[in-house]
Amino acid sequence: MPKKNKDVKIFCDITKCVACRTCELACATEHSVSKDVYKLLKEDEQPKRRVRVSATPNESISIHCQHCKDAPCVAACMSGAMHKDEKSSATMHDKEKCVGCWMCVMACPFGAIVRDVKNRIAVKCDLCPDRDDYACVAACPTKALFAGTEEDFKKTLKEKRAKKR
Amino acid sequence: MSEYVIIGASAAGLSCCEAIREKDKKGKITIISDEKEMLYSRCLLTYLIGDKIGRDGLKFKADDFYKKHNIDAMHGVKAVMLDIKKKTVKLDNGKAVEFDKLLIATGATPKKVGIEGEGLKGVFSLRSIADAEGIISMVNDCDTAAILGGGLIGLRDAYALRLRGKKVKVVVKSSQILSQMLDKDAADIIEEKLTKEGIEVIKGLAAKKIKGKGKVAAVELEDGSEIECQMVIIGKGVSTNLNFAKEAGIKVETGIVADEYMQTSAKDVYTAGDVAEALDITTGLHRNNSVWPVAVEQGHCAGHNMAGNKTPYEGSCMMNATDFFGLPVVSIGITKPKGTGYEELTVKNSKEKVYKKIVLKDNIIRGIILLTEIANAGVYGILLKKRIDISPIKDRLLDDNFDYAKILHIVKERADKFGKAEFKETTITL
Numbered sequence: 001m002p003k004k005n006k007d008v009k010i011f012c013d014i015t016k017c018v019a020c021r022t023c024e025l026a027c028a029t030e031h032s033v034s035k036d037v038y039k040l041l042k043e044d045e046q047p048k049r050r051v052r053v054s055a056t057p058n059e060s061i062s063i064h065c066q067h068c069k070d071a072p073c074v075a076a077c078m079s080g081a082m083h084k085d086e087k088s089s090a091t092m093h094d095k096e097k098c099v100g101c102w103m104c105v106m107a108c109p110f111g112a113i114v115r116d117v118k119n120r121i122a123v124k125c126d127l128c129p130d131r132d133d134y135a136c137v138a139a140c141p142t143k144a145l146f147a148g149t150e151e152d153f154k155k156t157l158k159e160k161r162a163k164k165r
Numbered sequence: 166m167s168e169y170v171i172i173g174a175s176a177a178g179l180s181c182c183e184a185i186r187e188k189d190k191k192g193k194i195t196i197i198s199d200e201k202e203m204l205y206s207r208c209l210l211t212y213l214i215g216d217k218i219g220r221d222g223l224k225f226k227a228d229d230f231y232k233k234h235n236i237d238a239m240h241g242v243k244a245v246m247l248d249i250k251k252k253t254v255k256l257d258n259g260k261a262v263e264f265d266k267l268l269i270a271t272g273a274t275p276k277k278v279g280i281e282g283e284g285l286k287g288v289f290s291l292r293s294i295a296d297a298e299g300i301i302s303m304v305n306d307c308d309t310a311a312i313l314g315g316g317l318i319g320l321r322d323a324y325a326l327r328l329r330g331k332k333v334k335v336v337v338k339s340s341q342i343l344s345q346m347l348d349k350d351a352a353d354i355i356e357e358k359l360t361k362e363g364i365e366v367i368k369g370l371a372a373k374k375i376k377g378k379g380k381v382a383a384v385e386l387e388d389g390s391e392i393e394c395q396m397v398i399i400g401k402g403v404s405t406n407l408n409f410a411k412e413a414g415i416k417v418e419t420g421i422v423a424d425e426y427m428q429t430s431a432k433d434v435y436t437a438g439d440v441a442e443a444l445d446i447t448t449g450l451h452r453n454n455s456v457w458p459v460a461v462e463q464g465h466c467a468g469h470n471m472a473g474n475k476t477p478y479e480g481s482c483m484m485n486a487t488d489f490f491g492l493p494v495v496s497i498g499i500t501k502p503k504g505t506g507y508e509e510l511t512v513k514n515s516k517e518k519v520y521k522k523i524v525l526k527d528n529i530i531r532g533i534i535l536l537t538e539i540a541n542a543g544v545y546g547i548l549l550k551k552r553i554d555i556s557p558i559k560d561r562l563l564d565d566n567f568d569y570a571k572i573l574h575i576v577k578e579r580a581d582k583f584g585k586a587e588f589k590e591t592t593i594t595l
C-alpha cells in the first residue's frame with residue numbers, strides 16, 4: 001500500500017483480534033527514539049502508544065484514530081496543531097503548536113487521543129511517517145489489523161472469507 | 166458569481182471561509198475585521214502571558230491562509246452599518262461592500278464589573294492581543310495581581326501570572342470557582358490544587374472598588390478588607406457584539422438568533438460563533454454557547470449553507486477542557502442540573518484528584534464532568550450529542566475501563582444516529 005494514498009486508515013477485524021496488545025507495543029516502539037523495543041526501556045522518555053486495545057466480555061478491538069472527514073478534534077483545536085493533511089486527508093498533529101489544552105481529547109468520539117503528560121502535548125496516530133508500512137499492522141500476529149481505505153478493507157474481508165469456505 | 170462578505174475574522178469567520186471554499190472555488194470572499202492582527206487564536210493569549218508560547222505561536226492558521234483560499238482580507242476596518250435591503254455593509258474607512266451572502270461573526274466583548282476605579286491604569290480584561298500586550302508590558306512592575314471572577318478565563322489568567330512568579334489572588338463572588346462549568350465537588354478539587362500552587366482564592370465576596378492614584382494600588386472587597394495589588398484582571402464573562410445586527414433590524418436576544426441553517430431573521434444574512442444564539446442540544450432551547458469548537462462548527466455550517474449546500478445545524482452544547490498545573494478537566498453540557506427528573510452518577514477519589522460525574526435524564530446523558538481521567542471524554546460526549554439511551558451500559562458507564570469498545574454495539578444498532586463513515590467503519594466486522 002503506497003503511503004500517501006488518500007483516505008488510508010487502520011481497520012481492525014474484530015473477529016480476529018485476540019487482545020494480545022502487540023499493536024500497542026509496536027506503536028510505542030515505532031514512536032520511540034531508537035525504534036528498538038529493547039533499547040527503548042532505557043530511553044529517558046517512555047514513548048506513548050497511539051492505539052489501544054480494549055476487550056469486552058464478547059469481543060476485543062484495537063481502537064485507532066479514524067481520521068474523520070470533518071474531524072471533531074480539528075474543529076476543537078484552538079491552536080491549529082490538529083489539522084487535516086491536504087494530500088492524504090489524514091488527521092495530523094503538529095507538536096510544536098500544541099499547548100496541551102485537551103480540547104481535542106474532549107472532542108474525539110473514539111477516545112483516540114493520548115495525553116503526553118510530561119511534555120503536555122496531545123499524541124495520536126500519525127500513520128507511521130518514518131516507514132513505508134504501518135507498525136501495528138506489520139506486528140499483528142493474527143492479521144486482524146489492516147491499512148487501507150474502507151473499500152480495500154471490505155474487499156480483503158470478502159476475499160479472506162471466500163478462501164475459508 | 167456569488168459575493169460573500171464575512172464580518173469577524175476569528176474562529177467562526179475563518180471556518181466559514183473554509184466551508185465556502187469546499188463548495189465554491191470561484192465566488193468572491195471578503196473578510197472584515199476591526200483587529201489589525203490576523204489569524205490568531207485568542208484562546209492562546211494566556212499561554213502568551215504565561216510565556217509558554219511566543220507571538221508566532223498564537224497563529225492558528227498558516228500565514229498564507231487568505232492567499233490560498235483566495236480571500237480579500239481587510240484588517241483594521243470596522244463594519245459600521247448594514248443595509249439588509251440593499252445588501253451592503255458600510256465600513257468605517259468610508260467604503261462599502263456589497264454581498265449576496267453575509268456572515269455576522271462579530272464575537273463577544275468582556276463585561277465590565279461596574280465598580281469605581283475600573284478605568285485606572287493596570288486594570289485589564291483579556292480578549293485581544295492588545296489586551297495581552299498591555300498585561301505583559303506591566304508584568305515586571307507587578308508583584309501581586311488580583312483577578313476578579315473565578316471563571317475559566319479568570320483562572321487561566323491567574324495560572325499564567327503564577328507561572329510568571331507573581332502572587333495571585335482570585336476574588337470570586339460565588340461559593341465555588343468555575344461555577345458555569347463545574348459542580349462544587351469538582352471545583353473544590355481544582356481550588357485545592359490552585360491553592361497548593363500558590364494561587365489564593367477568596368470566595369463569597371465581591372470587589373467593591375479598585376483603589377489607586379492614577380494606577381492600581383489595591384482592591385477593596387465588600388467586607389472592607391483590601392488586597393494590595395499592582396494589577397487587576399477582570400474576568401466576569403462576556404457580552405455579545407450584536408449592535409451591528411440589531412441596528413439593521415435583525416432579530417436578537419442575548420445573541421443574534423439563528424435558525425436551523427444558521428441564517429438570521431434576515432434572508433441571506435447568517436451568523437455563527439460567540440455572537441450567535443443557536444440550538445442547544447442539552448436543553449433544546451436557543452442559547453449562546455460561547456466556546457471555540459462551537460464557533461468553528463457553526464461557522465462551518467453557515468459556510469455550507471451560504472454556498473448553497475443546504476446543511477441543518479446539529480446543535481451544540483457547552484463544553485470546555487483545560488489543565489491547571491497538570492490537573493486536566495473536561496466539562497460538557499449540563500453539569501449542575503436544576504429541576505426534576507435528573508439522575509447523577511459519580512465517582513470520587515479526592516486523593517487521586519479523580520472525579521467523574523454523569524448527569525442523566527430519561528437515561529440520556531445531559532452532562533459530564535471529568536477530572537484527571539479524561540481520556541474517554543469524547544465517548545461520553547458523542548452519547549450526549551446523539552441523545553442515546555444508555556440503559557444497556559448504565560452500570561458500566563463510570564468503570565475505569567469504559568471506552569469506545571463498550572459502545573460498539575450501540576453504534577451498530579443505532580446506525581440512524583451514527584451514520585458517518587468513521588462510525589460505520591468501526592463496526593464492519595462486528
Ligand SMILES: Cc1cc2nc3c(=O)[nH]c(=O)nc-3n(C[C@H](O)[C@H](O)[C@H](O)COP(=O)(O)OP(=O)(O)OC[C@H]3O[C@@H](n4cnc5c(N)ncnc54)[C@H](O)[C@@H]3O)c2cc1C
Binds near residue numbers: 199209244457484
Ligand atoms: C483568553 C481567552 C481564553 C479562551 N479559552 C477558551 C478555551 O479554552 N476553550 C474555548 O472553547 N474557548 C475559549 N475562549 C473563547 C473563544 O476564544 C471564543 O469562543 C471564540 O474566539 C469565538 O470565536 P468567534 O469567531 O465567534 O468570535 P471572536 O473570536 O470574538 O471574533 C470576533 C471578531 O470580530 C471582530 N469584530 C467585532 N465587531 C466587528 C465589526 N463591527 N467590524 C469588524 N470586525 C468586528 C472582533 O474584533 C473579533 O476579531 C477563550 C477566550 C479568551 C479571550
Ligand code: SF4
Binds near residue numbers: 111
Ligand atoms: S483523533 Fe478522533 S476525532 Fe480526530 S480524526 Fe482521529 S478519530 Fe477523528
Ligand code: SF4
Binds near residue numbers: 078093100101122
Ligand atoms: S491539546 Fe494540542 S492538539 Fe489538542 S486541542 Fe489542544 S492544542 Fe490542539
